[in-house]
Amino acid sequence: xxxxxxxxxxxxxxxxxxxxxxxxxxxxxxxxxxxxxxxxxxxxxxxxxxxxxxxxxxxxxxxxxxxxxxxxxxxxxxxxxxxxxxxxxxxxxxxxxxxxxxxxxxxxxxxxxxxxxx
Amino acid sequence: xxxxxxxxxxxxxxxxxxxxxxxxxxxxxxxxxxxxxxxxxxxxxxxxxxxxxxxxxxxxxxxxxxxxxxxxxxxxxxxxxxxxxxxxxxxxxxxxxxxxxxxxxxxxxx
Numbered sequence: 001x002x003x004x005x006x007x008x009x010x011x012x013x014x015x016x017x018x019x020x021x022x023x024x025x026x027x028x029x030x031x032x033x034x035x036x037x038x039x040x041x042x043x044x045x046x047x048x049x050x051x052x053x054x055x056x057x058x059x060x061x062x063x064x065x066x067x068x069x070x071x072x073x074x075x076x077x078x079x080x081x082x083x084x085x086x087x088x089x090x091x092x093x094x095x096x097x098x099x100x101x102x103x104x105x106x107x108x109x110x111x112x113x114x115x116x117x118x
Numbered sequence: 119x120x121x122x123x124x125x126x127x128x129x130x131x132x133x134x135x136x137x138x139x140x141x142x143x144x145x146x147x148x149x150x151x152x153x154x155x156x157x158x159x160x161x162x163x164x165x166x167x168x169x170x171x172x173x174x175x176x177x178x179x180x181x182x183x184x185x186x187x188x189x190x191x192x193x194x195x196x197x198x199x200x201x202x203x204x205x206x207x208x209x210x211x212x213x214x215x216x217x218x219x220x221x222x223x224x225x226x227x228x
Contacts, residue, residue, distance in 0.1 A: 042220065043219060044216075045218075046215035049214065106164060106167065107164075108164075109163070
């Protein structure tokens, strides 16, 4: 099956620093990747849609200058949390879309990255 | 805007008993519905999609457009079914992400 990896799996940083999270599709090309955020005991919330070669599309309420997304290749998307603060501490999960004919959309999820901002 | 509702945060049943995890959605168009499962310390993985109408690990789910529901069912629960289950909706088109419900933690007691 299609595999999506994330790196790092866990990161702890000081307030004010920036953190980059990578999302890779290992055995398929993904023109579209998605970034989700999950708070403890809550559901996944879509943050943004990352399209290869173009600007990301952000969901309402998500600051694009805070969460920088780059999708430079068909297998890699990065999320950079700029000037991180403790309230940014969360579990960040990416997914990659495997497109099939007829508009069907299945997404394969990465294992997630636990970000803790001190 | 679309919404997915899973009314039960926690569902505990005994092994061998039937299981039904409820999912209701609101969306004005024709959605694609999915069930994702997350076992302990593992990533989210697709369990079912309404388009394929298949049965995976004994689970089935039928899309009821009249009731806007997509409940997940299994006639005889097994201990290995214990996990978090998320119902998700895709509104169609190529660029949109999924809208998830809050999830139901299913515990199968021996």
